[in-house]
Amino acid sequence: MNNQRILSHFQESAELKIKAATALAQPIEQAVELMFTALSNGNKILACGNGGSAADCQHFAAELVGRFERERLPLPALALTTDTSILTAVGNDYSYQDVFSKQVQAFGQAGDILLALSTSGNSANVLAAVDAALERDMRVIALTGKGGGTIGERLSEADVHICVPHTRTARIQEVHLLVIHCLCDGIDVALFGEESND
Ligand SMILES: O=C(CO)[C@@H](O)[C@H](O)[C@H](O)[C@H](O)COP(=O)(O)O
Numbered sequence: 001m002n003n004q005r006i007l008s009h010f011q012e013s014a015e016l017k018i019k020a021a022t023a024l025a026q027p028i029e030q031a032v033e034l035m036f037t038a039l040s041n042g043n044k045i046l047a048c049g050n051g052g053s054a055a056d057c058q059h060f061a062a063e064l065v066g067r068f069e070r071e072r073l074p075l076p077a078l079a080l081t082t083d084t085s086i087l088t089a090v091g092n093d094y095s096y097q098d099v100f101s102k103q104v105q106a107f108g109q110a111g112d113i114l115l116a117l118s119t120s121g122n123s124a125n126v127l128a129a130v131d132a133a134l135e136r137d138m139r140v141i142a143l144t145g146k147g148g149g150t151i152g153e154r155l156s157e158a159d160v161h162i163c164v165p166h167t168r169t170a171r172i173q174e175v176h177l178l179v180i181h182c183l184c185d186g187i188d189v190a191l192f193g194e195e196s197n198d
């Protein structure tokens with residue numbers, strides 16, 4: 001792999017992040033508001049996604065249950081991507097499409113939030129989880145790309161759609177991680193105000 005190729009990955013990623021900042025600032029702000037309201041009311045956040053997005057769900061849950069940059073009480077967030085017994089039983093006995101929606105039905109309550117990650121917006125199991133969440137009066141915050149796909153079409157004004165303006169999965173995932181850190185920071189700011197983060 002030549003040096004130029006590496007440079008172009010960095011350049012494309014940096015350029016997208018600058019471009020996406022303008023497009024995504026408003027929905028990110030809305031998502032923070034939605035999450036903070038839910039957490040303040042004693043509700044929780046469930047997160048689902050496949051592959052790299054599954055890792056993002058776990059990353060997000062770890063920062064809420066543990067901490068982000070400031071010391072605070074644990075906040076209730078659960079990645080639906082981690083229990084291999086549930087994932088294999090539901091995948092084997094029903095279908096892979098149901099692995100997240102069954103968990104939303106089991107754990108989700110009205111007022112909770114589903115953080116749904118899909119770079120294509122078209123993963124069937126994430127879509128099924130979105131449908132299950134909406135049926136239970138949960139609100140959905142969707143992190144997508146590539147125009148938002150079917151998941152984007154399912155959302156209403158009550159939900160938040162953070163759709164990265166790019167078509168390349170890796171680049172979209174890189175922005176999703178940045179969005180996740182903005183959400184964690186926004187929650188800390190809502191709790192404590194804007195002090196410096198050193
Ligand atoms: O991390 C990557 C690619 O960068 C992969 O693991 C990727 O997440 C998987 O192919 C996913 O299944 C893609 O699903 P989605 O983002 O379209 O919902």
Ligand SMILES: [Zn+2]
Binds near residue numbers: 052170173
């Ligand atoms: Zn990846």
